[in-house]
Each structure stands twice: as structure tokens, then as C-alpha cells.
Amino acid sequence: MKKICIVGASGKLGQYMVQHALDRGYEVVGVCRERSVGKLDGFKGRIAVIPGATNDREVIKRAVEGCDGVLTVLVPWGAHQYSSGTAQAVLDCAYPGARLIFSCGWHITLDGKDVYPQSLKREEKLARWLGRLTRIVDIDDQVEACRRIFASETRWTVVRGSDLEEGESQGLPVWSRHVGDPILESNMTRRVDYALFMVAALENDELVHEAPAIVGCRTPSAIAHAAESG
Numbered sequence: 637m638k639k640i641c642i643v644g645a646s647g648k649l650g651q652y653m654v655q656h657a658l659d660r661g662y663e664v665v666g667v668c669r670e671r672s673v674g675k676l677d678g679f680k681g682r683i684a685v686i687p688g689a690t691n692d693r694e695v696i697k698r699a700v701e702g703c704d705g706v707l708t709v710l711v712p713w714g715a716h717q718y719s720s721g722t723a724q725a726v727l728d729c730a731y732p733g734a735r736l737i738f739s740c741g742w743h744i745t746l747d748g749k750d751v752y753p754q755s756l757k758r759e760e761k762l763a764r765w766l767g768r769l770t771r772i773v774d775i776d777d778q779v780e781a782c783r784r785i786f787a788s789e790t791r792w793t794v795v796r797g798s799d800l801e802e803g804e805s806q807g808l809p810v811w812s813r814h815v816g817d818p819i820l821e822s823n824m825t826r827r828v829d830y831a832l833f834m835v836a837a838l839e840n841d842e843l844v845h846e847a848p849a850i851v852g853c854r855t856p857s858a859i860a861h862a863a864e865s866g
């Protein structure tokens with residue numbers, strides 16, 4: 637893999653992904669909103685930046701040209717199908733056979749077998765209610781985005797992030813297929829390591845058509861699991 641595209645490159649997760657991708661020697665094309673281009677000044681001369689809305693098919697078409705991999709930050713912002721529009725544009729415009737990696741949270745489920753803690757259920761309910769009231773976030777649209785990804789025949793992976801914190805890298809997060817599995821109990825990942833997992837997934841075919849729920853490799857639940865499995 638030589639050239640990759642990062643859709644949503646200017647956000648916190650996006651910038652960490654840019655750095656990891658450059659560290660691995662990839663040629664990087666980043667897409668971000670026009671107003672956010674300045675956030676990528678630290679990478680000037682090292683990446684190509686295409687300004688525009690991430691749900692604009694023409695923008696995505698140009699950005700993914702010649703890319704073997706696309707990393708997409710799926711955010712539920714706005715009330716205009718931003719998330720599903722972004723996912724659809726990437727699904728339709730990426731190279732056939734390209735590795736497509738999408739980010740989202742634990743609240744997304746692939747097979748309905750996740751068992752959610754009450755606290756997370758309450759948070760999601762609140763986010764949905766506030767979203768409908770303010771039209772600032774649209775969780776249902778992020779769910780729709782993932783439904784379309786899961787139904788597609790592309791080589792996708794949807795990486796489901798736990799709660800996130802800042803801090804130095806602790807290494808590649810561990811993962812499980814279902815929220816509720818004991819290894820995930822700590823529900824915390826460093827954002828820099830979430831980005832590392834996304835970038836590493838580009839070259840990990842075992843993750844094709846998986847929706848790994850991740851947790852930091854140094855969290856108590858991950859350490860306890862490692863000790864148990866010897």
C-alpha cells in the first residue's frame with residue numbers, strides 16, 4: 637500500500653492518523669472542511685490537502701483517486717445526513733478493492749449481540765434526544781452510515797471506539813467483537829492509539845468485514861485478559 641486518503645484529517649483523530657500514516661511511509665491525501673485547512677499547517681509540504689465537505693462526492697472522488705486505502709472519521713454532526721453522505725461517497729468513489737476503514741463509537745452494532753452498560757445506554761438516549769432538539773448531532777444518521785457500510789461489498793472495517801482520552805501512546809489497542817466482553821470493561825482508549833489501530837487496520841486483512849470494539853492495551857481489563865489467556 638502506497639497512497640492513502642484520510643477523510644476528516646483536521647480533527648483530533650484525523651491528525652493523529654496523518655502522523656501515523658506518514659511514520660509508515662504512506663503518501664497521504666487529507667480531506668477537511670475549508671475552514672479547517674489551517675489545522676493541518678503542521679504537515680505542510682508533507683501531505684496533499686483537499687478542502688471541502690466530506691459528503692461532497694466530487695471532493696471525495698478527487699481525493700481518493702489512486703488510493704489503496706481510505707480512513708474515514710464518521711461523525712454524527714449536523715442534521716443533513718453528513719455521516720451517511722460521507723460514508724456513501726467513500727463507498728461509491730473509492731478504488732474497487734481499496735481497504736476502507738471507518739471510525740465510530742461502541743453504540744454501533746454489527747450483529748445486535750453487543751451488551752451495553754446502562755451508563756452507555758443512558759448517554760446514547762440523551763445524545764439522541766438532544767440531537768433531535770438542537771439538530772447539532774444526528775446519531776441515527778451515523779447508524780444509517782454504518783448500515784450502508786455493513787451492507788456493502790467493499791473491503792470495509794468499522795472501528796468502534798470506547799471512551800477516549802488524551803495522552804502518550806501505550807501501543808496498539810486490543811479488540812473484541814462484542815461490547816460486553818470482559819476484555820473491554822475498562823472502556824478507555826488513548827485517542828492516539830485509536831488512530832494507530834485505524835492505520836494498522838489498512839494492512840490487516842483479518843479485520844475485513846469486522847467491526848472491532850477497541851480498548852487500550854494497558855487498561856486493567858485488557859491486562860487482566862492477557863494474564864488469563866497466559
Ligand SMILES: NC(=O)c1ccc[n+]([C@@H]2O[C@H](COP(=O)([O-])OP(=O)(O)OC[C@H]3O[C@@H](n4cnc5c(N)ncnc54)[C@H](OP(=O)(O)O)[C@@H]3O)[C@@H](O)[C@H]2O)c1
Pocket residue numbers: 644645646647648649650668669671672675709710711712713714718739740741742796797798799800827
Ligand atoms: N469523542 C469520543 O469520546 C469518542 C468515543 C468513541 C468513538 N468516537 C469516534 O471517534 C471519531 C472521532 O471523534 P473525536 O471525538 O475524536 O473527534 P475529532 O477527531 O475531533 O473529529 C471531529 C471531526 O468532525 C468534524 N466536524 C466537527 N464539527 C463538524 C460539523 N459541524 N460539521 C461537519 N464536520 C464537523 C471535524 O472537522 P473540522 O476539523 O473541520 O472541525 C473533525 O473531522 C468519531 O468517529 C467518533 O464517533 C469518539
